[in-house]
Amino acid sequence: MAKLALTKMKTKNSSYQEQPRGNEYFGIRVHDWIEQAEKYHSPTITPFLNESEMAIVKKICGNKIAYREDGGYDEANYKRVIFLPNREDDFSLVVCLVATFNPKFNEIGHRDVLGALMNLQIARNQIGDLWVEGNRIILYTTHSQSAYIQQNCTKIKRSSIQFNESSQHYAQVINKIKSTVSVSSERLDAVISAMIQKPRGIAQDLIRDGSVKVNHEILEDSSKLCNNEDTISIRGFGKYIYCGVIKTTKKDRYLIEFEKYS
Structure with missing residues (x-):
């Protein structure tokens, strides 16, 4: 919980x-x-x-x-x-549904599952995390939508499936690639330039255009200093975690570490 x-x-x-x-x-x-x-x-x-x-x-x-x-x-x-208000609780209204399919005959991805649910007129905000791993589809939904999905979402692409409620709540494993790079400062534009391996001017353009989110909020200030564990999302390039400065080099540059979601 x-x-x-x-x-x-x-x-x-x-x-x-x-x-x-x-x-x-x-x-x-x-x-x-x-x-x-x-x-x-x-x-x-x-x-x-x-x-x-x-x-x-x-x-x-x-x-x-x-x-x-x-x-x-x-x-x-x-x-x-x-x-x-005025009290705590421990109830949950989130259900984990699991279905399996044969990947030899039909490849199913995240978009295929989400599309099948949208075709059933299920609003996106009634579905939580959703992913496909191997031959298994895992999704989280509300109690009120659970029975409807089990009864009506019985085919995705060419595969017949059956969702069932799981007593185990699975956690999605997301791979991240760790990198280190030298930068002149911890300013947002300098860090983004290093992350996407593009000139600093391009990083500044992305920030000004509202294409950068820091901790899930759009940030348009290139001079903002990054903090350890900041989540940085860059439209068109992906999502990163800024881990922080490892050391200062002899040339007074910073060796920083970050992770990119793969």
């Missing part, structure tokens, strides 16, 4: 003003969920939120209301948030 997190909501008017640009509507939804939990003194549960939406939830909140993240396993990318 994910650890309990405590949040604090600022006054509503000031919080609206502080919403990340382009996400004002989602910020209003977060306030509505919190107010509903406080008004009725009962848990309010969101749909599955992606990493960017989770970052907004954490930015809006402080320590006024308890909340818990539930994606089925600790490192899930998509999670539901359960706002908990």
